[in-house]
Amino acid sequence: MDNELxxxxxxxxxxxxxxxxxxLPFLQRADKKERFKDVIEKRxxxxxxxxxxxxxxxxxxxSSASAADSMASLYKMQKLAGEMGEKMRxxxxxxxxxxxxxxxxxxxxxxxxxxxxxxxVMLVISNSERDIPNIIQLLCFxxxxxxxxxxxxIIIKNEIDKRQEEINLSFPDALxxxxxxxxxxxxxxQTVDRVAQEVAxxxxxxxxxxxxxxxxxxxxxxxxQALQDFAKRVGSGGARSFATALIQAEQYGxxxxxAMRVMSDEIRELRMAKAEEKAASLPPKLTVPMxxxxxxxxxxxxxxxxxxxxxxxxxxx
Numbered sequence: 001m002d003n004e005l006x007x008x009x010x011x012x013x014x015x016x017x018x019x020x021x022x023x024l025p026f027l028q029r030a031d032k033k034e035r036f037k038d039v040i041e042k043r044x045x046x047x048x049x050x051x052x053x054x055x056x057x058x059x060x061x062x063s064s065a066s067a068a069d070s071m072a073s074l075y076k077m078q079k080l081a082g083e084m085g086e087k088m089r090x091x092x093x094x095x096x097x098x099x100x101x102x103x104x105x106x107x108x109x110x111x112x113x114x115x116x117x118x119x120x121v122m123l124v125i126s127n128s129e130r131d132i133p134n135i136i137q138l139l140c141f142x143x144x145x146x147x148x149x150x151x152x153x154i155i156i157k158n159e160i161d162k163r164q165e166e167i168n169l170s171f172p173d174a175l176x177x178x179x180x181x182x183x184x185x186x187x188x189x190q191t192v193d194r195v196a197q198e199v200a201x202x203x204x205x206x207x208x209x210x211x212x213x214x215x216x217x218x219x220x221x222x223x224x225q226a227l228q229d230f231a232k233r234v235g236s237g238g239a240r241s242f243a244t245a246l247i248q249a250e251q252y253g254x255x256x257x258x259a260m261r262v263m264s265d266e267i268r269e270l271r272m273a274k275a276e277e278k279a280a281s282l283p284p285k286l287t288v289p290m291x292x293x294x295x296x297x298x299x300x301x302x303x304x305x306x307x308x309x310x311x312x313x314x315x316x317x
Contacts, residue, residue, distance in 0.1 A: 088103045088106060088107075089102070089103055090232050091156055091160065092106065092156065093232060093233045094160045094163065094164070094232075094233060094234070094235040095156045095159040095160045095163065096159065096163055096205065096208075097156075106152055106156075109152045110149055110152050110153075113148035113149070113151055113152065114144070114145040114146075114147075114148035114149045115148070116148065117144040117145065117147060117148040118141055118144050118145050118148070120144070121140050121141055121144040122141070125137055125140065160235060163205050163235075164234070164235050164236060164237055166203055166205045166206065167203065167205055167206050167209065167234055167237060167239050168237040168238055168239070169203070170199055170202050170203035170206045171206060171237070171238045171239045171242070171267070172238065172264075172267045172268065172271055173199070173202075174195050174198075174199050174203075174206060174210065175238070175242060175260065175263060175264050175267060176264055177194075177195045177198060177199075178191050178192065178195050178260060179257065179260045179261060179264050181194060181195065182256060182257045182260060183257050188217065188223075188246075188256060189214055189217045189218050192210050192213055192214040192217065193210075193211065193214035195210060196208075196210035196211040196213075196214060197211075206239070209230060209233055209234055209239070212230070212233070213226060213227070213229075213230040216229060216230075223250060224247050224250055224251070227243045227246050227247050227250075228243070228247065230243045231243035231244060231247075238263070238267045238270070241263060241266075241267075242260075242263050245259045245260070245262070245263050246259060246260075
């Protein structure tokens with residue numbers, strides 16, 4: 001292969017890679033919108049089925065039965081199963097896991113993983129040619145069991161943190177759009193649904209949560225219950241404060257637009273405060289890298305010529 005052909009092939013490959021890199025974000029946007037629509041349609045279907053069989057309108061003390069139904073087989077007391085299952089279910093919802101069987105799978109994982117890691121450590125120790133003391137073996141078994149028990153919690157916690165960070169990053173812009181729509185005379189349900197469609201390209205997680213909120217507000221008779229469920233799913237941050245503010249506005253009969261305007265101002269101030277905090281913490285963070293990497297090079301540049309001249313003068317003498 002001569003040089004001209006090689007240059008042509010490499011140029012063609014680079015052009016193809018550039019085109020794929022340019023077109024991939026647009027394809028991902030379409031995929032995000034499709035996934036967002038699938039999640040919302042599934043939630044609407046679930047609410048419609050629940051309204052048909054009457055389970056949607058049960059008493060509030062039975063509203064956590066969905067978590068208890070999946071946990072009751074593991075506990076004799078349904079109340080205890082409901083309380084533990086509801087807490088676990090809330091954590092899984094914050095992590096974006098909406099399967100009804102997720103609490104059972106989570107409990108199975110917490111029970112099975114320690115046994116698997118315990119057996120793996122035992123296999124490694126038994127096949128080891130070195131004589132390992134009993135205390136070290138017991139310590140290895142204990143650490144393996146603890147890691148296996150805590151690993152599902154760590155994975156869920158990391159997923160919750162990632163989702164909350166994405167929601168908190170995109171929610172201020174979504175709140176500004178909702179405020180514009182509400183001030184323009186659009187209803188809250190239609191506003192949330194429209195904003196969910198608009199933010200689907202920037203944040204799929206926030207679009208899903210807003211879409212589910214819109215579906216629940218449209219299907220449920222109690223708007224406060226839909227907002228409370230939304231607050232449970234998002235966990236913390238501006239989105240939870242938004243839901244709390246709307247619940248209070250609904251309870252006391254105040255203006256929704258006024259509550260959203262106050263929330264928008266508070267979130268802007270909070271975002272500015274976080275930016276100022278990051279800017280203020282930058283100099284201490286740069287101190288150690290400057291000492292390790294910048295100052296040695298600076299000393300070499302400044303003192304290097306003088307050292308060379310001194311050594312040359314010493315050799316000349």
